[in-house]
Amino acid sequence: MIEQTMTVIAVKGLRGELQAEAKKPCEGCNGRCGSQVFNKLFKTDKKTLWFDFQEAVEVGQKVTLSLDDRNLVAHSFYVYLLPLVAALVFAMFAALVLEIGEGGQILSALLGGIFGALVAKRRVSQFKHEIKLVKIYPISLPLTQIDGD
Structure with missing residues (x-):
């Protein structure tokens, strides 16, 4: 508490x-x-x-x-870590699987970060404090x- x-x-x-x-x-x-x-x-x-x-x-x-504070760690994970992990996964996917150049990787990382932030926003709104x-x-x-x- x-x-x-x-x-x-x-x-x-x-x-x-x-x-x-x-x-x-x-x-x-x-x-x-x-x-x-x-x-x-x-x-x-x-x-x-x-x-x-x-x-x-x-x-x-x-x-x-x-x-x-039961949901505090999960809340922190979604808000801080999920957008970062999504950005890294999208950038790595663009580089290794799609073999896109550096500009495309940066754009993919940006899209991944936005996607992660949207998912985090949706998940966090379900928590009851x-x-x-x-x-x-x-x-x-x-x-x-x-x-x-």
């Missing part, structure tokens, strides 16, 4: 808009590792998520959600008492 503490930023009935807290760099590299550099280069607006609660929540309240509510924290507690850091 992957857990994330989020803050309620808007409420409409029992439906709340949640915003993830920014992750701080670890002490080992102090923010100079690849993931932190990538995050700084492609920084986007903070992501939000609408979630349906069973009980009322207030703006500013902290909640912890969990994501079932189940998000569960782990805990709703009282609004009066400071964050240090919640996480125990």
